[in-house]
Amino acid sequence: MSNHNAQPNTNAVNVATSRNPATNELIATYTFQTANEVERLLVDSAAAFRLWRATPMRERVAAYHRLSATLRERSDSLASLITAEMGKTIGAARAEVEKCAATIEWIAENGPAIVADEPVSVDSDDEVHVSYLPIGTVLAVMPWNFPLWQVVRASGPVMLSGNGFLLKHAPNVMGSAYALQEAYEAAGFPKGLFANLNTDNETVARTIEDDRVAAITLTGSMRAGSAVAATAGRALKKSLLELGGADAFIVLADANIDLAVKAGIEARFQNAGQVCLAAKRFILERPIAEEFTRKFVAAAKQIKVGDPLDPTSTIGPMARHDLRDELHQQIERTIAAGATLLLGGKKVEGIGNFYEPTVLADVTPGMAAFDEETFGPVAAITVADNAEQAILLANTSDYGLGGSLWTSDVARAQRIARRLETGGVFINGYPASNARIPVGGVKKSGYGRELSHFGLREFTNAQAVWAKAVD
Known part of the structure; x- marks a missing residue:
């Protein structure tokens, strides 16, 4: 003490x-x-x-x-x-x-x-x-x-x-x-x-x-x-x-899906999802949406929730019980609005503020997991018909802190980055901070x-x- x-x-x-x-x-x-x-x-x-x-x-x-x-x-x-x-x-x-x-x-x-x-x-x-x-x-x-x-x-x-x-x-x-x-x-x-x-x-x-x-x-x-x-x-x-923020993690049809899935898991679930500059809304171009979602859910199932002092634990508890309650309400409101629960969605029973890694699909604007900042271990998946719609969906947010863009065409990604209404864009990488790079947002971020x-x-x-x- x-x-x-x-x-x-x-x-x-x-x-x-x-x-x-x-x-x-x-x-x-x-x-x-x-x-x-x-x-x-x-x-x-x-x-x-x-x-x-x-x-x-x-x-x-x-x-x-x-x-x-x-x-x-x-x-x-x-x-x-x-x-x-x-x-x-x-x-x-x-x-x-x-x-x-x-x-x-x-x-x-x-x-x-x-x-x-x-x-x-x-x-x-x-x-x-x-x-x-x-x-x-x-x-x-x-x-x-x-x-x-x-x-x-x-x-x-x-x-x-x-x-x-x-x-x-x-x-x-x-x-x-x-x-x-x-x-x-x-x-x-x-x-x-x-x-x-x-x-x-x-x-x-x-x-x-x-x-x-x-x-x-x-x-x-x-x-x-x-x-x-x-x-x-x-x-x-x-x-x-x-x-x-409610950072978008955009995956276009020509992206390396395995790398995007691996990065997406880290970007969403690190620190039990309690990160401002982190992937929250996964916006997938339709041709790769099924493959990405399947592999993402499989990877999320491997996350070990447990004692944060145990080196084998992937994530620990959420910081406070009231924050866990708030997250659970956001998830329930999103499901009630028509989203599909693919994984998790429950508080872990017993002592501590643990919450199951959660994946929601069919999330659209107007739902809590799309419109609000979800500060916990939940990923919201939205499908876009094409890159143009993906950009529109990414910008359909009150927030503008960061975002990720996955594609094999880096030159195209550079052009798209200028259209994203965020303080930072991470191409084929996930949001992070570094002493050499400015951190901050636009809009209500x-x-x-x-x-x-x-x-x-x-x-x-x-x-x-x-x-x-x-x-």
């Missing part, structure tokens, strides 16, 4: 509760910070920002290298904590820690050049450049599905340019939040520069409005994003939103970009400096 106000009191209302989704056992409760504690947090954050922005880049980079090493040194304990708090298989949890360490390393090696002063040529002897300057403390509201990665993906680019970072993490993974804060401090970052805000939504709203908070980034639901963006807008503060040079500059002041030539 962490020492960050962790209490064994399960009756308190103003607490964040961490509970093992595989066993339902209580891990810890974290008492919400008082108003005075939140005020001290903001005071310390502002002081740490002033110190950090004045810290030479070479010293920031050194801290990043130490952080990467610290994450790797603590990999086993961090991975065990991730698995205990949200149910990710232990192998996937270790991979998450390593991805964080590798991303911090990439930022350290490439970030300084990206945020360095950029010269601009003008039609005179004047000297002009753009400086990418820090703007202050960025408040981040983060989800539970990748307890470390989502935070590192946001904090890494934000902090290298000189900003501070205030984290409001999901209540069920507060242990991971404090473990990450401890890693930053152990790496030598100024105390208070990376800090956790453990409180209720009303206090978060007031914190957004506080002058010591410069901007807001959120990964979560459309409802949460709308509320945060409205509050940020009233305060005239920049916001970045990543609000999930949000706005703004994380990672790559876009993320490193997202929360900076692009200050134009124009020095007139002196005769």
Whole structure:
């Protein structure tokens, strides 16, 4: 149990509760910070920002290298904590820690050049450049599905340019939040520069409005994003939103079906299907629909649902029982609307929030599994008469985060990609994130970009400096 106000009191209302989704056992409760504690947090954050922005880049980079090493040194304990708090298989949890360490390393090696002063040529002897300057403390509201990665993906680019970072993490993974804060401090970052805000939504709203908070980034639901963006807008503060998706996985008639099936299984069922940037709607061109569906269902039957600490388990439990209930209702509503259940569709009996890998066929627009984000182990299959209809179906969504396109004609795929209304298109591959590539969406999947040079500059002041030539 962490020492960050962790209490064994399960009756308190103003607490964040961490509970093992595989066993339902209580891990810890974290008492919400008082108003005075939140005020001290903001005071310390502002002081740490002033110190950090004045810290030479070479010293920031050194801290990043130490952080990467610290994450790797603590990999086993961090991975065990991730698995205990949200149910990710232990192998996937270790991979998450390593991805964080590798991303911090990439930022350290490439970030300084990206945020360095950029010269601009003008039609005179004047000297002009753009400086990418820090703007202050960025408040981040983060989800539970990748307890470390989502935070590192946001904090890494934000902090290298000189900003501070205030984290409001999901209540069920507060242990991971404090473990990450401890890693930053152990790496030598100024105390208070990376800090956790453990409180209720009303206090978060007031914190957004506080002058010591410069901007807001959120990964979560459309409802949460709308509320945060409205509050940020009233305060005239920049916001970045990543609000999930209903990514299409398009398989055209000339695709390699076996490869597409293998990738589709991983793309849909990794992390028990609890991934924003992941295949959710499988749109198949009619000539290959039967073959793909048959092989996909056969492969899904081989998925082993079980103890996430067992290395033979493919997927573990869903993170919370209410999320499992919500997914089950979406599946039942989809079947009631005319979809065909090919596999699964049931909660696993017994202790824990386990759910059977599920495949639905004959899914069409207007059904829950097509229109809504399904955040769990369910794949929805839709058949298109041709490529044109597949594109239309893919774009028939409120979301626009990512998408996959499978075909042997890559040149054609490149042309189709430009017609897909998404922040990312993966040709003959499945949605993924990488430090070098921007992540973000369009439509109701949000706005703004994380990672790559876009993320490193997202929360900076692009200050134009124009020095007139002196005769």
